[in-house]
Amino acid sequence: MKILISNDDGYLAPGIIALAxxxxxxxxxxxxxxxxxxxxxxxxxxxxxxLTVQRAENGFYFINGTPSDCVHVALTGMxxxxxxxxxxxxxxxxxxxxxxxxxxxxxxxxxxxLFGIPSIAFSQVSKGWEELDAAAKVAREIVERQFxxxxxxxxxxxxxxxxxxxxxxxxxxxxxxxxxxxxxxxxTKDPHxxxxxxxxxxxxxxxxxxxxxxCAIAQGHxxxxxLQIDLTHAAQLLALSKDLL
Amino acid sequence: MKILISNDDGYLAPGIIALAxxxxxxxxxxxxxxxxxxxxxxxxxxxxxxLTVQRAENGFYFINGTPSDCVHVALTGMxxxxxxxxxxxxxxxxxxxxxxxxxxxxxxxxxxxLFGIPSIAFSQVSKGWEELDAAAKVAREIVERQFxxxxxxxxxxxxxxxxxxxxxxxxxxxxxxxxxxxxxxxxTKDPHxxxxxxxxxxxxxxxxxxxxxxCAIAQGHxxxxxLQIDLTHAAQLLALSKDLL
Amino acid sequence: MKILISNDDGYLAPGIIALAxxxxxxxxxxxxxxxxxxxxxxxxxxxxxxLTVQRAENGFYFINGTPSDCVHVALTGMxxxxxxxxxxxxxxxxxxxxxxxxxxxxxxxxxxxLFGIPSIAFSQVSKGWEELDAAAKVAREIVERQFxxxxxxxxxxxxxxxxxxxxxxxxxxxxxxxxxxxxxxxxTKDPHxxxxxxxxxxxxxxxxxxxxxxCAIAQGHxxxxxLQIDLTHAAQLLALSKDLL
Amino acid sequence: MKILISNDDGYLAPGIIALAxxxxxxxxxxxxxxxxxxxxxxxxxxxxxxLTVQRAENGFYFINGTPSDCVHVALTGMxxxxxxxxxxxxxxxxxxxxxxxxxxxxxxxxxxxLFGIPSIAFSQVSKGWEELDAAAKVAREIVERQFxxxxxxxxxxxxxxxxxxxxxxxxxxxxxxxxxxxxxxxxTKDPHxxxxxxxxxxxxxxxxxxxxxxCAIAQGHxxxxxLQIDLTHAAQLLALSKDLL
Numbered sequence: 001m002k003i004l005i006s007n008d009d010g011y012l013a014p015g016i017i018a019l020a021x022x023x024x025x026x027x028x029x030x031x032x033x034x035x036x037x038x039x040x041x042x043x044x045x046x047x048x049x050x051l052t053v054q055r056a057e058n059g060f061y062f063i064n065g066t067p068s069d070c071v072h073v074a075l076t077g078m079x080x081x082x083x084x085x086x087x088x089x090x091x092x093x094x095x096x097x098x099x100x101x102x103x104x105x106x107x108x109x110x111x112x113x114l115f116g117i118p119s120i121a122f123s124q125v126s127k128g129w130e131e132l133d134a135a136a137k138v139a140r141e142i143v144e145r146q147f148x149x150x151x152x153x154x155x156x157x158x159x160x161x162x163x164x165x166x167x168x169x170x171x172x173x174x175x176x177x178x179x180x181x182x183x184x185x186x187x188t189k190d191p192h193x194x195x196x197x198x199x200x201x202x203x204x205x206x207x208x209x210x211x212x213x214x215c216a217i218a219q220g221h222x223x224x225x226x227l228q229i230d231l232t233h234a235a236q237l238l239a240l241s242k243d244l245l
Numbered sequence: 246m247k248i249l250i251s252n253d254d255g256y257l258a259p260g261i262i263a264l265a266x267x268x269x270x271x272x273x274x275x276x277x278x279x280x281x282x283x284x285x286x287x288x289x290x291x292x293x294x295x296l297t298v299q300r301a302e303n304g305f306y307f308i309n310g311t312p313s314d315c316v317h318v319a320l321t322g323m324x325x326x327x328x329x330x331x332x333x334x335x336x337x338x339x340x341x342x343x344x345x346x347x348x349x350x351x352x353x354x355x356x357x358x359l360f361g362i363p364s365i366a367f368s369q370v371s372k373g374w375e376e377l378d379a380a381a382k383v384a385r386e387i388v389e390r391q392f393x394x395x396x397x398x399x400x401x402x403x404x405x406x407x408x409x410x411x412x413x414x415x416x417x418x419x420x421x422x423x424x425x426x427x428x429x430x431x432x433t434k435d436p437h438x439x440x441x442x443x444x445x446x447x448x449x450x451x452x453x454x455x456x457x458x459x460c461a462i463a464q465g466h467x468x469x470x471x472l473q474i475d476l477t478h479a480a481q482l483l484a485l486s487k488d489l490l
Numbered sequence: 491m492k493i494l495i496s497n498d499d500g501y502l503a504p505g506i507i508a509l510a511x512x513x514x515x516x517x518x519x520x521x522x523x524x525x526x527x528x529x530x531x532x533x534x535x536x537x538x539x540x541l542t543v544q545r546a547e548n549g550f551y552f553i554n555g556t557p558s559d560c561v562h563v564a565l566t567g568m569x570x571x572x573x574x575x576x577x578x579x580x581x582x583x584x585x586x587x588x589x590x591x592x593x594x595x596x597x598x599x600x601x602x603x604l605f606g607i608p609s610i611a612f613s614q615v616s617k618g619w620e621e622l623d624a625a626a627k628v629a630r631e632i633v634e635r636q637f638x639x640x641x642x643x644x645x646x647x648x649x650x651x652x653x654x655x656x657x658x659x660x661x662x663x664x665x666x667x668x669x670x671x672x673x674x675x676x677x678t679k680d681p682h683x684x685x686x687x688x689x690x691x692x693x694x695x696x697x698x699x700x701x702x703x704x705c706a707i708a709q710g711h712x713x714x715x716x717l718q719i720d721l722t723h724a725a726q727l728l729a730l731s732k733d734l735l
Numbered sequence: 736m737k738i739l740i741s742n743d744d745g746y747l748a749p750g751i752i753a754l755a756x757x758x759x760x761x762x763x764x765x766x767x768x769x770x771x772x773x774x775x776x777x778x779x780x781x782x783x784x785x786l787t788v789q790r791a792e793n794g795f796y797f798i799n800g801t802p803s804d805c806v807h808v809a810l811t812g813m814x815x816x817x818x819x820x821x822x823x824x825x826x827x828x829x830x831x832x833x834x835x836x837x838x839x840x841x842x843x844x845x846x847x848x849l850f851g852i853p854s855i856a857f858s859q860v861s862k863g864w865e866e867l868d869a870a871a872k873v874a875r876e877i878v879e880r881q882f883x884x885x886x887x888x889x890x891x892x893x894x895x896x897x898x899x900x901x902x903x904x905x906x907x908x909x910x911x912x913x914x915x916x917x918x919x920x921x922x923t924k925d926p927h928x929x930x931x932x933x934x935x936x937x938x939x940x941x942x943x944x945x946x947x948x949x950c951a952i953a954q955g956h957x958x959x960x961x962l963q964i965d966l967t968h969a970a971q972l973l974a975l976s977k978d979l980l
Contacts, residue, residue, distance in 0.1 A: 012791070036770060036799070042287035042313075043346045049539040050433075050441035050925075056747070064771070068287075068347075073442050077430035098359060100476055101288045102313075114343060115426050149488045150481060157476075173485040175477040181360050185322035188295075190785075191676040191688045196295035197318050198681045224489060226481035231345055231402075232420040236395060236471035240418040243394045244469060257546070280526060281554070294784040295680075301502070309526070309783075435540075436921040436933045443926045532777035532803075533836045540923075540931035558777075558837075563932050567920035588849060590966055591778045592803075604833060605916050639978050640971060647966075663975040665967040671850050675812035678785075686785035687808050714979060716971035721835055721892075722910040726885060726961035730908040733884045734959060 001027040003143070004083040004112065006070045007091065008038045008104025011062040014129050015090035019122065020060070022136035023087070023143060030083075031060040032074040034067060034104075039093075041066045041104040043111070053078060067108035075115050086112030087143065089122030090135050094159050096125075096213040096223070097177040099202055106157055110229060113155040118147070120155075125217055126162040134165035138222055142171060155227040161217055171222035177212035179203040246272040248388070249328040249357065251315045252336065253283045253349025256307040259374050260335035264367065265305070267381035268332070268388060275328075276305040277319040279312060279349075284338075286311045286349040288356070298323060312353035320360050331357030332388065334367030335380050339404050341370075341458040341468070342422040344447055351402055355474060358400040363392070365400075370462055371407040379410035383467055387416060400472040406462055416467035422457035424448040491517040493633070494573040494602065496560045497581065498528045498594025501552040504619050505580035509612065510550070512626035513577070513633060520573075521550040522564040524557060524594075529583075531556045531594040533601070543568060557598035565605050576602030577633065579612030580625050584649050586615075586703040586713070587667040589692055596647055600719060603645040608637070610645075615707055616652040624655035628712055632661060645717040651707055661712035667702035669693040736762040738878070739818040739847065741805045742826065743773045743839025746797040749864050750825035754857065755795070757871035758822070758878060765818075766795040767809040769802060769839075774828075776801045776839035778846070788813060802843035810850050821847030822878065824857030825870050829894050831860075831948040831958070832912040834937060841892055845964060848890040853882070855890075860952055861897040869900035873957055877906060890962040896952055906957035912947035914938040 003023055007016040011033035023029050035054070044066045051065045051073055061078075063070045071086060088108035095103040105121045112119035122139045124132065138160050147154055157176075161168060180203035190196050208214035216223040248268055252261040256278035268274050280299070289311045296310045296318055306323075308315045316331060333353035340348040350366045357364035367384045369377065383405050392399055402421075406413060425448035435441050453459035461468040493513055497506040501523035513519050525544070534556045541555045541563055551568075553560045561576060578598035585593040595611045602609035612629045614622065628650050637644055647666075651658060670693035680686050698704035706713040738758055742751040746768035758764050770789070779801045786800045786808055796813070798805045806821060823843035830838040840856045847854035857874045859867065873895050882889055892911075896903060915938035925931050943949035951958040 037293065040290040040292040042289045042352070044287045044289040044311075045285040045347050045444055047285040047444055047927075048282065048542075050435065050443050051430075052439060052441055052538075069444065072427065072444060073430050076427065076445065077432050077442060098474070101355070101359075101474060102290050107287070110346070114346075145488065147485070147488050149484055151484075154481070155478070156485075171489050173482050173489055175479065175482060176475060182317065182321065185296075185318050186681040187322050188681075190295065191678075191690065192782075194297060196297055197322060198295050199290055199292055199314065199317060200321065200681065224485065226478040226485050227476045228478035228481075229343070229346060229476065230421060231472045231474065233400070233471040233473035234420065236399070236473075237418050237420060239394055239396075240392070240401075240469065240471050243390065243392050244416050244418055292682075293787075297783075431926040433926075436923075436935065437537075445926065527783065530780040530782040532779045532842070534777045534779040535775040535837055535934055537775040537934055538772065540925065540933050541920075542929060542931055556779075559934065562917070562934060563920050566917060566935065567922050567932060588964070591845070591849075591964060592780050597777070600836070604836075635978065637975070637978050639974055641974075644971070645968070646975075661979050663972050663979055665969065665972060666965060672807070672811060675786075675808050677812050680785065684787060686787055687812060688785050689780055689782055689804065689807060690811065714975065716968040716975050717966045718968035718971075719833070719836060719966065720911060721962045721964065723890070723961040723963035724910065726889070726963075727908050727910060729884055729886075730882070730891075730959065730961050733880065733882050734906050734908055 001085065002081055002083045003027045003029045004074055004086045005029055005031045006033045006067055006088050006108040008034065008041060008067040009092055010034050010036045011056060011060045014132055015092055018132050018136040019090050019139055022140040032070045033062055034070060035062040035064050038066050038104050040102050042102050043068050043107040045069060067104040068111045071108050071111035083117060086117050086119040087122065090139060091123035092129060093127045094125040095123045095157060096159055097179045100157060100176060109155060113153055116153050118153040120158060122158045124160055124162055130162045131164055134168060135160045137165055138168060157225040157227050159213055159217055159223040161220055163220060169221040171224045172216050174213040174216045174223045174225050175211055176225055177205055177214040178207035180206045246330065247326055247328045248272045248274045249319055249331045250274055250276045251278045251312055251333050251353040253279065253286060253312040254337055255279050255281045256301060256305045259377055260337055263377045263381040264335050264384055267385040277315045278307055279315060280307040280309050283311050283349050285347050287347050288313050288352040290314060312349040313356045316353050316356035328362060331362050331364040335384060336368035337374060338372045339370040340368045340402060341404055342424045345402060345421060354400060358398055361398050363398040365403060367403045369405055369407055375407045376409055379413060380405045382410055383413060402470040402472050404458055404462055404468040406465055408465060414466040416469045417461050419458040419461045419468045419470045420456055421470055422450055422459040423452035425451045491575065492571055492573045493517045493519045494564055494576045495519055495521045496523045496557055496578050496598040498531060498557040499582055500524050500526045501546060501550045504622055505582055508622050508626040509580050509629055512630040522560045523552055524560055525552040525554050528556050528594050530592050532592050533558050533597040535559060557594040558601045561598050561601035573607060576607050576609040580629060581613035582619060583613065583617045584615040585613045585647060586649055587669045590647060590666060599645060603643055606643050608643040610648060612648045614650055614652050620652045621654055624658060625650045627655055628658060647715040647717050649703055649707055649713040651710055653710060659711040661714045662706050664703040664706045664713045664715050665701055666715055667695055667704040668697035670696045737816055737818045738762045738764045739809055739821045740764055740766045741768045741802055741823050741843040743769065743776060743802040744827055745769050745771045746791060746795045749867055750827055753867050753871040754825050754874055757875040767805045768797055769805055770797040770799050773801050773839050775837055777837050778803050778842040780804060802839040803846045806843050806846035818852060821852050821854040825874060826858035827864060828858065828862045829860040830858045830892060831894055832914045835892060835911060844890060848888055851888050853888040855893060857893045859895055859897055865897045866899055869903060870895045872900055873903060892960040892962050894948055894952055894958040896955055898955060904956040906959045907951050909948040909951045909958045909960050910946055911960055912940055912949040913942035915941045
């Protein structure tokens, strides 16, 4: 099996190193990741300037672009083979509920999926890299499952609690929960007296009911959400048709 | 009616000026848009640095950030009122099919929708701003419809053919089509001999069948697609559950 | 006379608009300036990505690069004529003493000088654009002097007090003063708890004695400092030679 | 002796690693360098956003800013001691003649000098890191000289030929040479048909006469140029005074 690994925390992040180390024994791996932290970059693609590929001493490739750029470049010109699987992460911090829209980690997996390749995004729920080894072990187990009964290609969003391995409960299938709207921007002044705005933190969980990723995580499970990327609101098509008459 | 206007081409783009001019007679408008072209920025949010808001001579506000940043800052700290509607565009170039995932124009509208406000993204199908006046007139008509029979808030993605006004056919409700995978990256060298990669163009339409945005546009109609933002692949939940046992 | 105008505050800044308006009656002017504020950019050149040139409605050209980039591109590929003079500014805020090293305004003029063209940098001493009309009138008068007795090409750094025109004293030739070292960085935390550092303000004047730019400005004069760009410390060459034996 | 090390190629560049390794046996060293390649950044300071400091596994600190930012932050808030010496490099590629104006490597040393600390910039003449070990050995020898007979603080610009150690001739004191004007920008189109401009290479040596850095290097010597930072053209002050009457 050949696996392409990317992330949005940058090629130096502990999460991608742990993930690469966990998967190297079971697959041929290649790492192509952003040169620096690109958290919050969503599916952003770099269209107005060219990208460069460099190789680090440990063999990882890094690109001066977004997570989507990395997977896109790897698949359409850089690699001379087609990966069997694309994995992204392990992200520092959860990607649950509406967060998935903004996540560069999920975006890297989505880019692979758009090219017809099964893809999995991995995130640790809490920041700080605690219990990263456990998360990497879980990630490897999930990769080994192969998901043969799912339609191919699939796109999975996996969140892992920061717990010791033997306290992590089995993975369960979940739907994305909902969050309350974000906290307000933090309006302050820089030291030169100019008004500046910092984007505030995400909102608290609003729908964390049974079956959601929030609920699974709260119970100590690994949350695995199957994703799709068709944004059409099919249920509204008829009403909209009437409204447009 | 109070309308917040944003885009991803930047506050100086002809498309947002035309849109603001078209809506000013029917609503109280405020423009908050990126300081420069941010095409392809998707739902990217700027988390690692603060943002600043400036005001241009024509009254437009501009922010050194992404389309999502602009709407986010406007709604959570900058404006002292809650808009009744958020519109984004008019974008230079189509946002149809899978493109919507990458679009900053659609992302600006999505950000408004996430805050519970009805939002509409407008794009002209071809680049070059031809027949922009016609597109602006169409945009105004769509805003005036108000879509009272749709569940609130709604999120609409509108694509408008670059045709003279009297040749544009009525708006019809569509689903997003599908594209073939993107063209390969263009691998070349910069003048200093370094290898560089340019992201290639989007793929051709793959599913442009009856009912899609591609089909509507090909027939000269305005395409209006209702969007939702829950990426959960509900139909796979059961299969995945079994697979995880 | 043909004059190329640039700055470091960006092509939309009031200072460059005032300067262009003041010079248009006495010369053929072309404006090529950064697309956004590039204060503090020094002689920085953009080597790792290509630049694009756009034209605003008022005829100004703007480039997604530094002040040095703008003059460099204008002179070596964009303009089909060779300017007789390059002017930069009017900058918002003084460029005196050691500041000149960091100044993008001075850098734009320096770039012109390196290509063998007489160049003048203009700055208003205080921020906020007060008495900008007076500064523009002074700038025009200085351009009209032509400095025929100076060796060609020359490089001048002009600072103008923010005073009403009739209170500004005549221009006098000055040397650069010295500043005390900068204020410390401001160490603080962003709203997410991460430690961040803001570069602090420049230090106070240390050598503001008779003959310096600081002294001239304190007395209400326009300060005109002739610059050179050879950083060789000629007086140390002998001592260093001995030391290296 | 305590030495602060920075560069403009980024903290991962072979040149700074070699320099740190060469100096570690003879001094207490701390490395504070840009997070990525900032070649051509000159004395640019980042004024419009805050900077963050991170620490790599090897103990190097890296900052999301320019070379000048790195030294500035280190000296005015980050380090709890005052270095005895600041060294910058080893740069990939020469910084000779007029290049020194644009060089981020020289700028890092200049920033230290502005704070009253002796500073030395090191560059290898050719790109590609050939004979880097020899250059590092030379750099160490130059640091060990201490230059007690020079006025303190001093600012030195050292260029080292890419030769095996035993073929490198002794260091000699030089003045900066002069270059011909740069090659024209390279005007081309990106794959989307947009016109783009790449800054062209530096011009050939124009003054490479006896005593210049160009001449020393051509003969296989290490070139050591003492620098000063007062840009005042003292010799023109009188002529300018008359002209302004």
